[in-house]
Amino acid sequence: MSSIISNLAPLRRQRIAQGLRRGATALLAALVVAGCAGSPEPPVAGAPPRLRLITTQQYVNTLSHIFGPSVTLDMKFPPLQRTSGLLENGAARAGVTASQLEQFQRAAAGVATQVVNEGHRSFLIPCKPGDEKTADKACATAFLTRVGRLLHRRALTASEVDMYVGQAGAAADQVKDFYTGLGIALEAMLISPEVLFIVEKGEPDPQRSGKQRLDAYSLASRLSFFLWDAGPDDHILKAAASGELQTPKGRARVVDMMLASPRLKDGMRAFFDDMFAFDDFDTLSKDPTVYPSFTGVTVADAREQTLRTAIDQLIVKNKDYRDLYTTRSTFISPSLAALYNLPAVPGWEPYEFPANSPREGMLTQISFLAVHAHPGRSSPTRRGKALRELLLCQTVPPPPPNVDFSALENPDAHYKTQRERVAVHLKNPTCAGCHKIMDPMGLALENFDGAGRFRATEAGAPIDRSGSLDGKKFADVAGLAQALHDSPALPSCLVSRMYSYGSGGPTAPSDRPLLQYLNTSFAAQGYKIHDLLRTIALGTAFSQVTRSKKGPVPADDKADGTPPPRTQQTTLNLH
Amino acid sequence: MTARTRAFPMLPRALVAATTVALLGSISGMRSAHATPSSEGDAAVKNGTIAYVLTDRYWAVYETKDGKAECPQGMNDGPREQFKKLFPEGKKRTVVEAQLMREGNQWHPSTSPEPFPFHEAQGKVSFGLNLDGKVGPADFESPEGEKGIDNQMYRVLGCIANYRNSGTIYHFENEFMRRYNNDRMIIELSGVDSLTNDNDVTVTTYRGLDGLLTDATGNAFIAGGTERLDLRWGKEYIRKFKGKIVDGVLITEPIDTIEIPWGVTFETSGYQVFRGMRLKLKLTPKDAQGLMAGYVDVDAFTYHLNTSWSTHHHSYGQLSSPSQYRAMRRLADGYPDAKTGTNTAISSAVTVKFTQVFLERPHDTMVSKN
Known part of the structure; x- marks a missing residue:
C-alpha cells in the first residue's frame, strides 16, 4: 500500500496518510474499549440505599441552579466528619442537631425572602396572583410544584403539594400578602427533611433477578450530586420520570450530557476539595511574625489555585491524572504572586512555571506546602503523611500515646535544618517505624518553608533536597514528583x-x-x-443497592394520583 | 588541563577516574537533580529596573515628647475655638453674619493681618532637605546635624494638632491613601546597576491602579505585589528625572513641577503640587524610605485642604484654614511670582515609605480574563 501512496500527489498522499492514522487510532481506541468490555464489571455485594445530609456546597449549588445568581447564598453549615478519607462519606453518618437546624432555617429564611421580594418575583415566580393581598391557590400551586420538584429531586406527591399550598394560603390570608405567604411555604420547603437529606430508595432490578437497584429518582440524585455537586435539573428528572434513566442507552445519554455540562467543573471542584482535605484551610493559620506574607487572602487563593489547576488539567484539558503531580501549568493571583515573586494582574491568570523553577506539580503549590506544615515552620513529616494518606490512600498509624517529643521540640536544640530535626525520629525505634514512611518524601520539599515560599537555605545551612518514595530515591522535588507520578x-x-x-x-x-x-x-x-x-x-455497581433490612414501607400517593411503583424505604444509615 | 583534572589538581589521573566512577555510581538510579536555584521568580531589580509603591506619607513634623519645645504656647486654635472667640454667646446673629462669613473666609482666604494668634513651630531642628543649597538664618538643622534644612512648612504645621502624630489628617491621609487605588504613587528606577552605588539612574513617577498588599498583621505591606500603571488618566502624574545612588541612598535632582496623587476622604481625587521636588530614599530590594522634599504650591495646598477635608475634619484637628493660609503666605520661601515677586511656594518635606512592586504596563494584560 505504501508504494501506491507514494505514487500519489503529495497533498493527496498526506490526506490518505492522515486518514489511515485516524483509522488506526480509532481501531486502537475500539480495541481498548472492547478490551474493557471484554472484562465485564465484576459483581459487588453493594450497600443499602443511603441517606445523606446535603453539604453546604450542594445546597448552595442546587439553589443557585434553581433561583439563579442574583439570589445571595451566604451560608455555611457545620462541617462533616471526615470518614474513610472523604467528608462526603461523613454525610452518610450525619444527623441534624437543634442548633444545626437553626442554621438551616436561617439560611432558608434568607433565600425565601429574596425569592419572593419585589426584585425577584417577576422572573422567579411564574405567575401573578389575582390579588396580592390574598391567597392565590393556582399561582402558589404553580410555583411550589415546580420548585418543590427541583428541591425534593422528585415530583411532589399530591398531599405534599396540598400541604405547601395550604401553608402559603393560610399565611397569605393571615398577613394579607400573597408573596409573604409564598415565602413562608418556600422557607418550610427549604428545611424539609427530604430536601436537607438525600434519601435513596431501592427497587427490584428487572434485569437481574433477585437484585435491587436505585429507583430512578434516587439514581438521578446520585448521578447529579456525584457529577455536579448539586441536585438534578429538570432534564434529568424528566429522564427519571419517563424511565429513560433506567435504560442503558438513556442513562448513557444523560451521563454524557452531564459530563459535557459546565456544571461538571463544580462537581469535580467539590470532589478534589474533599479528596485533598482542603477543609483544613478553614482552620489554617500561620504565625504572622514568622510568615508575614501569608495572609487570609493567601489562604483562600492557595486553595483556589490548586482547584483551578486540577480542573483545568483534568476536566478542561482532559489530561492524564498523574500529570497533575508533575505539571508546571497553574494559575496565579496577585496575592499568590507575591509569594512566588512574580508579577500578576488582578484576577486569575494562567501561568507556566519555567523549567528552572523549583515548582513542579501540585506538591509544590502553596496549598499543599502550607496546609501540611506547622504554623511557624515546615514539616517533612506532615507533608509526607499527607502524601501517603491523601494521595496514595495509605494509612499512617497515629503516634503512640506516650511518645516523647522533648528531643524534637527542644527550643535549645542546635538543629539548623528540619532534616537535622526530624533525624531524631529515626534514632528512636518506636518513632522510626512510621516516620521512615513519611519523612523521606517530605524532606524533598524542604526548599519550601511553612508558608510555601521558596528558600535556598535554612538558618544559613544549605538544604539537602534528596529523599525517597517506596524505595525510589531522588535528588530533589522533581524526582519526588516523578516518583509519585509513577506510583501505581x-x-x-x-x-x-x-x-x-x-x-x-x-x-x-x-x-x-x-x-x-x-x-x-x-x-x-x-x-x-x-x-x-x-x-x-x-456501571452496574453505581446503581446497585442491597435490600433494606427493614422491609418495604408503603409509598405515598403519586402526585398524579396513580399508584406508585413498589419501592423500598431507605435504610437510615445514620450510625 | 581537562575540566576533570582541574577539579582534582593534586590527584593522579587513575585516582581521579576511580573517584569519578565511584561518585557516579553512588547516584545511579537517582533522577539527576536540578541545580538548586538561589531564589525564585523575578528579582526585585530586573533588567536594571526596580519599582516601588508609596505606602506611608506624613508631613514631616519634628515632634518632641510633650511638644513644649516646639510649641511652647500650645496648639493653634481651630474653627470651633475661633468661632467661639468671634461670636461669643449672648448675641443673636444671622447665618450670613456668622457661619457663612467664616465659610467665605475659608474659600476666599486673604493675606490680611491674622486676627488670631498663630503659633509657629519654634526651634532649630527639623526634618527636611537643603533645597536651595544654602545655609540661611531661617534654615533648620536636621536631627542628624545637617545644616541648611529648608522646611518652612514645619513652622506652619508644627503646632496644628491635625498634622501631628495624633492628628486626624496625620492618620487619615494615610488611611485613605492605602484604601483608595486612585491614590497610588509609583516610582520606577531604571538604569540601575546597583542599589548600593550608581551615579546615574532615572526615576519615573506614575500613578498606579491597584490595591496594596498588606501583610498578615494588616499593619505592614508586602514587597512583590503588582501595580498596573495608569498611563491614560494618570498622565499628569508621570515625570522623569535623574538621580544617583550613594551608599544605598537615592538622591534625585529637583523636578520643577510635579503633581502627587493625594486624594483623601470619600475617594476624592485630589493632588498636591510640588515645585523643585527631590527624593532622598534609603533603598533596599524590598522598600525605600526617606524624604520627599520640595516647595509646596500654597494656593494648590489650600485648595486641596478645603476640597478634600470638611470643616468637621478641620475642627477635630484644630486646623483653621484661613489662619494656615496666612501663615503659609507669610513664610513662603520659594518660586516668587514673576509679576509681584511674592513667593508662591513654601519649603516642605514629607516622610515617605515605598514598598517594592512589579509593574504591568497597559500593553500587558490589564485585567484577567479568568
Whole structure:
C-alpha cells in the first residue's frame, strides 16, 4: 500500500496518510474499549440505599441552579466528619442537631425572602396572583410544584403539594400578602427533611433477578450530586420520570450530557476539595511574625489555585491524572504572586512555571506546602503523611500515646535544618517505624518553608533536597514528583476515592474486584478523569443497592394520583 | 588541563577516574537533580529596573515628647475655638453674619493681618532637605546635624494638632491613601546597576491602579505585589528625572513641577503640587524610605485642604484654614511670582515609605480574563 501512496500527489498522499492514522487510532481506541468490555464489571455485594445530609456546597449549588445568581447564598453549615478519607462519606453518618437546624432555617429564611421580594418575583415566580393581598391557590400551586420538584429531586406527591399550598394560603390570608405567604411555604420547603437529606430508595432490578437497584429518582440524585455537586435539573428528572434513566442507552445519554455540562467543573471542584482535605484551610493559620506574607487572602487563593489547576488539567484539558503531580501549568493571583515573586494582574491568570523553577506539580503549590506544615515552620513529616494518606490512600498509624517529643521540640536544640530535626525520629525505634514512611518524601520539599515560599537555605545551612518514595530515591522535588507520578498507588487511590465519593460511602473489602476493574479501565483509558467518571456512572455497581433490612414501607400517593411503583424505604444509615 | 583534572589538581589521573566512577555510581538510579536555584521568580531589580509603591506619607513634623519645645504656647486654635472667640454667646446673629462669613473666609482666604494668634513651630531642628543649597538664618538643622534644612512648612504645621502624630489628617491621609487605588504613587528606577552605588539612574513617577498588599498583621505591606500603571488618566502624574545612588541612598535632582496623587476622604481625587521636588530614599530590594522634599504650591495646598477635608475634619484637628493660609503666605520661601515677586511656594518635606512592586504596563494584560 505504501508504494501506491507514494505514487500519489503529495497533498493527496498526506490526506490518505492522515486518514489511515485516524483509522488506526480509532481501531486502537475500539480495541481498548472492547478490551474493557471484554472484562465485564465484576459483581459487588453493594450497600443499602443511603441517606445523606446535603453539604453546604450542594445546597448552595442546587439553589443557585434553581433561583439563579442574583439570589445571595451566604451560608455555611457545620462541617462533616471526615470518614474513610472523604467528608462526603461523613454525610452518610450525619444527623441534624437543634442548633444545626437553626442554621438551616436561617439560611432558608434568607433565600425565601429574596425569592419572593419585589426584585425577584417577576422572573422567579411564574405567575401573578389575582390579588396580592390574598391567597392565590393556582399561582402558589404553580410555583411550589415546580420548585418543590427541583428541591425534593422528585415530583411532589399530591398531599405534599396540598400541604405547601395550604401553608402559603393560610399565611397569605393571615398577613394579607400573597408573596409573604409564598415565602413562608418556600422557607418550610427549604428545611424539609427530604430536601436537607438525600434519601435513596431501592427497587427490584428487572434485569437481574433477585437484585435491587436505585429507583430512578434516587439514581438521578446520585448521578447529579456525584457529577455536579448539586441536585438534578429538570432534564434529568424528566429522564427519571419517563424511565429513560433506567435504560442503558438513556442513562448513557444523560451521563454524557452531564459530563459535557459546565456544571461538571463544580462537581469535580467539590470532589478534589474533599479528596485533598482542603477543609483544613478553614482552620489554617500561620504565625504572622514568622510568615508575614501569608495572609487570609493567601489562604483562600492557595486553595483556589490548586482547584483551578486540577480542573483545568483534568476536566478542561482532559489530561492524564498523574500529570497533575508533575505539571508546571497553574494559575496565579496577585496575592499568590507575591509569594512566588512574580508579577500578576488582578484576577486569575494562567501561568507556566519555567523549567528552572523549583515548582513542579501540585506538591509544590502553596496549598499543599502550607496546609501540611506547622504554623511557624515546615514539616517533612506532615507533608509526607499527607502524601501517603491523601494521595496514595495509605494509612499512617497515629503516634503512640506516650511518645516523647522533648528531643524534637527542644527550643535549645542546635538543629539548623528540619532534616537535622526530624533525624531524631529515626534514632528512636518506636518513632522510626512510621516516620521512615513519611519523612523521606517530605524532606524533598524542604526548599519550601511553612508558608510555601521558596528558600535556598535554612538558618544559613544549605538544604539537602534528596529523599525517597517506596524505595525510589531522588535528588530533589522533581524526582519526588516523578516518583509519585509513577506510583501505581496514585491512580488507584483516585479510583477508590472517586467511586466512594460517587456511591456515597466508603468502599468495602468486597469492592476490591470492582476497584481493580476500574483501575484497569482507568489505565487503559490513559488515566483520564472523564473516562473514569463515565465508567463509574454507567456501571452496574453505581446503581446497585442491597435490600433494606427493614422491609418495604408503603409509598405515598403519586402526585398524579396513580399508584406508585413498589419501592423500598431507605435504610437510615445514620450510625 | 581537562575540566576533570582541574577539579582534582593534586590527584593522579587513575585516582581521579576511580573517584569519578565511584561518585557516579553512588547516584545511579537517582533522577539527576536540578541545580538548586538561589531564589525564585523575578528579582526585585530586573533588567536594571526596580519599582516601588508609596505606602506611608506624613508631613514631616519634628515632634518632641510633650511638644513644649516646639510649641511652647500650645496648639493653634481651630474653627470651633475661633468661632467661639468671634461670636461669643449672648448675641443673636444671622447665618450670613456668622457661619457663612467664616465659610467665605475659608474659600476666599486673604493675606490680611491674622486676627488670631498663630503659633509657629519654634526651634532649630527639623526634618527636611537643603533645597536651595544654602545655609540661611531661617534654615533648620536636621536631627542628624545637617545644616541648611529648608522646611518652612514645619513652622506652619508644627503646632496644628491635625498634622501631628495624633492628628486626624496625620492618620487619615494615610488611611485613605492605602484604601483608595486612585491614590497610588509609583516610582520606577531604571538604569540601575546597583542599589548600593550608581551615579546615574532615572526615576519615573506614575500613578498606579491597584490595591496594596498588606501583610498578615494588616499593619505592614508586602514587597512583590503588582501595580498596573495608569498611563491614560494618570498622565499628569508621570515625570522623569535623574538621580544617583550613594551608599544605598537615592538622591534625585529637583523636578520643577510635579503633581502627587493625594486624594483623601470619600475617594476624592485630589493632588498636591510640588515645585523643585527631590527624593532622598534609603533603598533596599524590598522598600525605600526617606524624604520627599520640595516647595509646596500654597494656593494648590489650600485648595486641596478645603476640597478634600470638611470643616468637621478641620475642627477635630484644630486646623483653621484661613489662619494656615496666612501663615503659609507669610513664610513662603520659594518660586516668587514673576509679576509681584511674592513667593508662591513654601519649603516642605514629607516622610515617605515605598514598598517594592512589579509593574504591568497597559500593553500587558490589564485585567484577567479568568
